[in-house]
Amino acid sequence: MKVLVIEDNESVCTMIDMFFIKEGIQGTFVHDGIEGFERATAEQWDLLIIDWMLPGMDGVTICRKIREEKNNVPIIMLTAKDSESDQVLGLEMGADDYVTKPFSPLALIARIKAVTRRAQYTTQTEEVTDLVETTHFKVNKETREVWLDGVPVENLTPKEFDLLIFFLQHPRQVFSREQILDRVWGYQFYGDERTVDVHIKRLRKKLEKEKQPFFHTVWGVGYKFDELVEK
Secondary structure (H helix, E strand, O other): OEEEEEOOOHHHHHHHHHHHHHHOOEEEEEOOHHHHHHHHHHOOOOEEEEEOOOOOOOHHHHHHHHHHOOOOOOEEEEEOOOOHHHHHHHHHOOOOEEEEOOOOHHHHHHHHHHHHOOOOOOOOOOOOOOEEEOOOEEEEOOOOEEEEOOEEEOOOOHHHHHHHHHHHOOOOOOEEHHHHHHHHHOOOOOOOOHHHHHHHHHHHHHHOEOOEOOEEEEOOOEEEEOOOOOO
16 A cells, blocks of 8 residues: 655654554655645555645645545545534545544554545445446446446545445435444544535535435434435
8 A cells, every 4th residue: 555644743754654564554755745745646646644734735725636636545634623623624625534633543544444445334135246326326336436317427535435335325224423434434433423424515515416415314313315305
């Protein structure tokens, strides 16, 4: 796994690199935002880890610019900001996850594995196939291609894709935020469920049609996917 870490704190980089070596992860460390953005867009990476506060260009701007270029590489934000608005902003700009400083290296490794995992959760009764087709959607899980009513959808982040697949495979079933985190992200967010709301909001913006909402809020419970219900 090739991971680019854009972080100006060399002590943090040293700590991360120690755990990367143990996990067999090939880490590249850049300490400037502008250089980090150039490396992120010029080379192929399996994951980007980007600090919020950086010299030259801040991490949120890097994340936004990468997503504007239709680059769907998984992104984890490192941030010392712990307010809800700051964390939501990072997710809104296209980050798949965030880790608040100070953090445990083991927790970061767990997030890395969860964010980059391509295999989807399936129950023993589900048929594992590469192609998922519904009334409006067609998805190839192997190539991670999505079509909505025959039109390619090209701007989904890796975690948005994972979340869409999960809902497509469980139509009209209601899931709590905790269940979605466990089934899609693959681990608990330590009680932090706002990332589900942000990702649902982004999927709604990218996929919903004028008279056809796909992602429905079930008040007091969570969410369900139902493409047969029209306004």
